[in-house]
Amino acid sequence: MLRLSNLHKRFGQVVALGGLSLHIPAGCIFGLLGPNGAGKTTTISIAVGLLAPDSGEVDLGHGGTPERAEVRRRIGVAPQAIALYDDLTARENLDFFARLYGLSGPQRRERADALLARVGLSDRADHRVKGFSGGMKRRLNLAAALLHDPPIVLLDEPTAGVDPQSRNAILEMARSLRDEGRTVVYTTHYMEEAQRLCDRVAIIDRGRVLAEGTVEQLVGTLGGSSVVTIQTDEGDTRIETADPVGELGRRLAAPGVRGVRVERPDLEAVFLHLTGRSLRD
Amino acid sequence: MNAVLAIAIKDIRLLLRDRMGFFFSFFFPLLIAVFFGVVFRGGGGGGGAGSGIPVAVVDLDNTAESAAFAAKLIAASELEVTTGLSPTEAEEAVRIGRLRGSIVLLPGFGEARRRPFWGEPMSIELAVDPSRAALASMLEGVVTRHAFEGLSEMFADPAKMRGQVRESMDQMRRDGSLPRAMRPAFEMFFNALDSMLQTVQEDSAGEPGEAADPAQAAARAGGWQPVRVSTRAVSARPSGLPTNSFALTFPQGVIWGMMGCALGFAITLVMERTRGTLLRLRIAPLSRMQILAGKAVGCFMVTASVAATLMVIARVVFQVQPTSVIMLAAAIACSSACFVGIMMLLAAVSRTEAAGNGLGWGVLLLMAMIGGGMVPLEFMPGFIRTLSVVSPIRWSLLALEGGVFRGFSMAQMAAPCGVLLGIGGMSFAVGARLFRPD
Numbered sequence: 157m158l159r160l161s162n163l164h165k166r167f168g169q170v171v172a173l174g175g176l177s178l179h180i181p182a183g184c185i186f187g188l189l190g191p192n193g194a195g196k197t198t199t200i201s202i203a204v205g206l207l208a209p210d211s212g213e214v215d216l217g218h219g220g221t222p223e224r225a226e227v228r229r230r231i232g233v234a235p236q237a238i239a240l241y242d243d244l245t246a247r248e249n250l251d252f253f254a255r256l257y258g259l260s261g262p263q264r265r266e267r268a269d270a271l272l273a274r275v276g277l278s279d280r281a282d283h284r285v286k287g288f289s290g291g292m293k294r295r296l297n298l299a300a301a302l303l304h305d306p307p308i309v310l311l312d313e314p315t316a317g318v319d320p321q322s323r324n325a326i327l328e329m330a331r332s333l334r335d336e337g338r339t340v341v342y343t344t345h346y347m348e349e350a351q352r353l354c355d356r357v358a359i360i361d362r363g364r365v366l367a368e369g370t371v372e373q374l375v376g377t378l379g380g381s382s383v384v385t386i387q388t389d390e391g392d393t394r395i396e397t398a399d400p401v402g403e404l405g406r407r408l409a410a411p412g413v414r415g416v417r418v419e420r421p422d423l424e425a426v427f428l429h430l431t432g433r434s435l436r437d
Numbered sequence: 438m439n440a441v442l443a444i445a446i447k448d449i450r451l452l453l454r455d456r457m458g459f460f461f462s463f464f465f466p467l468l469i470a471v472f473f474g475v476v477f478r479g480g481g482g483g484g485g486a487g488s489g490i491p492v493a494v495v496d497l498d499n500t501a502e503s504a505a506f507a508a509k510l511i512a513a514s515e516l517e518v519t520t521g522l523s524p525t526e527a528e529e530a531v532r533i534g535r536l537r538g539s540i541v542l543l544p545g546f547g548e549a550r551r552r553p554f555w556g557e558p559m560s561i562e563l564a565v566d567p568s569r570a571a572l573a574s575m576l577e578g579v580v581t582r583h584a585f586e587g588l589s590e591m592f593a594d595p596a597k598m599r600g601q602v603r604e605s606m607d608q609m610r611r612d613g614s615l616p617r618a619m620r621p622a623f624e625m626f627f628n629a630l631d632s633m634l635q636t637v638q639e640d641s642a643g644e645p646g647e648a649a650d651p652a653q654a655a656a657r658a659g660g661w662q663p664v665r666v667s668t669r670a671v672s673a674r675p676s677g678l679p680t681n682s683f684a685l686t687f688p689q690g691v692i693w694g695m696m697g698c699a700l701g702f703a704i705t706l707v708m709e710r711t712r713g714t715l716l717r718l719r720i721a722p723l724s725r726m727q728i729l730a731g732k733a734v735g736c737f738m739v740t741a742s743v744a745a746t747l748m749v750i751a752r753v754v755f756q757v758q759p760t761s762v763i764m765l766a767a768a769i770a771c772s773s774a775c776f777v778g779i780m781m782l783l784a785a786v787s788r789t790e791a792a793g794n795g796l797g798w799g800v801l802l803l804m805a806m807i808g809g810g811m812v813p814l815e816f817m818p819g820f821i822r823t824l825s826v827v828s829p830i831r832w833s834l835l836a837l838e839g840g841v842f843r844g845f846s847m848a849q850m851a852a853p854c855g856v857l858l859g860i861g862g863m864s865f866a867v868g869a870r871l872f873r874p875d
């Protein structure tokens with residue numbers, strides 16, 4: 157459980173957060189979806205105590221604020237900007253970060269080995285990070301957040317700049333973290349990721365939460381109509397409808413139908429509806 | 438504590454893997470120490486490139502006459518003169534072998550020069566290293582010759598000279614302490630001198646070289662002594678270090694090593710910020726003080742190890758025997774602590790690695806320059822020696838030399854060490870306050 161209440165943050169003239177509030181329930185993957193500059197990273201930074209908000213409150217469960225070291229022990233963060241030592245090997249990086257949490261030697265070795273295997277870097281464990289690809293660095297960046305077995309994991313754009321293979325591995329990883337009972341906060345500006353992965357999504361723009369709910373709820377209430385396209389010999393007919401299934405049932409009875417296409421609304425449509433802008437611009 | 442140590446060890450590992458950093462904090466200093474040690478080997482450890490005997494000339498008389506004599510010594514090809522030192526500084530320089538001798542023109546020098554034939558002679562004190570007897574007597578010879586050469590010049594102006602002879606004769610007559618029996622001899626000598634000068638004057642072509650001889654002859658005959666050169670032995674260090682130029686160059690090498698380490702560490706701290714890894718340290722259950730302490734401990738360990746390693750090399754390979762290993766260890770510890778503070782301050786004010794490198798080398802080179810890290814302070818003009826008190830390098834060098842060959846006692850070591858710890862503590866406090874994690 158994680159609660160952010162009415163967070164405000166300015167950087168000079170720029171209002172990064174303008175009264176952002178979120179309640180993130182335990183044990184789910186919670187997506188923060190918004191375009192670049194929406195305030196996702198600022199939100200994460202405040203949540204983990206890297207930044208102090210101008211006003212507002214953070215509760216990491218049981219009233220814990222991130223200023224307290226023992227509360228920070230409960231969170232793991234994979235920062236958006238990869239935070240690793242290039243001149244250390246993958247294993248040395250993990251070993252060092254594990255030491256910061258006071259893990260014993262055998263514990264460190266065991267955790268590092270397990271995590272390296274989990275992110276598919278076992279065979280590169282003793283290579284310096286310097287020579288890693290973007291995707292490999294991202295995976296190690298994620299592993300470094302999990303060494304101390306934190307119940308809350310915050311992943312800030314964990315798939316930025318990676319190959320499709322690494323992306324799938326990372327998404328799979330996020331799911332398994334949730335399945336282990338952790339709370340996963342996942343920020344992204346990729347609509348598809350949020351849609352595929354997240355149990356709940358908050359749509360963020362200009363430092364505010366515009367809407368929050370399950371993907372179903374958001375699309376159902378804010379996505380607008382589905383589009384049913386009926387292909388006949390005379391050409392295509394495009395029908396906007398709130399009830400695509402009923403529409404299809406009626407239309408398919410007519411003769412000469414050679415094909416149909418149903419376009420259900422998605423989070424992109426939700427964002428467009430809320431802001432009048434597209435997510436990817 | 439475990440986390441503090443973890444940060445320290447991680448940084449040491451990173452520094453060892455950074456070839457440039459390693460070069461500047463270890464090989465380059467070693468190179469400097471060895472190179473200059475070889476260059477100055479047997480040459481007494483430094484000074485100008487001239488081939489003269491390195492000496493100090495200290496003018497305590499401060500008259501036109503003493504200044505003229507000092508100028509003569511400076512111009513002498515046999516000597517390589519340093520001026521502006523106090524008698525104690527000059528003597529210390531001789532003691533540690535940076536100079537071969539100290540020539541002190543005592544008060545009353547000018548007065549004695551104006552009336553060379555009576556009263557106290559021109560007094561010159563020569564402080565030399567007795568372990569080099571040949572050199573000492575050679576120096577004595579050079580100084581005496583120049584003193585007499587000066588006198589002989591006066592013979593070139595017989596009219597002036599006759600005035601001086603008459604003045605001396607008057608004083609002699611008034612002087613009650615002169616034994617009665619000797620008076621006629623002096624009367625005779627002065628009269629002879631006067632008539633000789635008269636001849637020279639009338640000839641109007643006096644040969645100064647010849648004219649000097651009767652004076653010296655007279656000195657031998659009647660005990661006339663226009664110049665008194667008293668030679669004093671300066672107690673050289675028991676280790677006999679003045680003969681080992683490496684004893685002088687290795688402390689300087691250590692200084693360079695410490696500067697390289699401090700800068701390397703400052704850069705790792707700046708990089709933690711620019712590369713984002715500081716973020717992980719801040720998220721971890723550590724306090725800000727623990728993070729900075731980790732940096733400080735790592736920097737201290739590396740700095741002290743580099744210094745110790747260089748001194749071990751000096752001992753094993755170049756036979757540099759420290760007068761006190763304990764004092765040397767204290768000097769290394771206090772210097773390292775000072776450089777930790779400087780590291781913190783540098784890291785705090787540098788936004789980027791490039792800025793840190795530029796600023797760091799700039800500041801450190803300046804401090805080295807005015808602190809004797811490049812050219813020994815004994816060879817620097819007086820105002821730099823005064824200015825040098827603000828440079829931690831001066832104090833660090835003094836402490837290191839105190840342990841290596843100056844034979845410092847605990848009390849003598851306390852001053853530079855106190856200054857070093859003070860500068861270090863203050864820089865660290867200011868740096869830690871100024872350091873912005875984001």
Ligand SMILES: Nc1ncnc2c1ncn2[C@@H]1O[C@H](COP(=O)(O)OP(=O)(O)O)[C@@H](O)[C@H]1O
Pocket residue numbers: 167170171172190191192193194195196197198199
């Ligand atoms: N350190 C900073 N200094 C100045 N402006 C900042 C800083 N960090 C973020 N901002 C601004 O705050 C806004 C939100 O940024 P951010 O939280 O990084 O967005 P996101 O992560 O959603 O892309 C942006 O307009 C950004 O330019």
Ligand SMILES: [Mg+2]
Pocket residue numbers: 196197198236312313
């Ligand atoms: Mg961001």
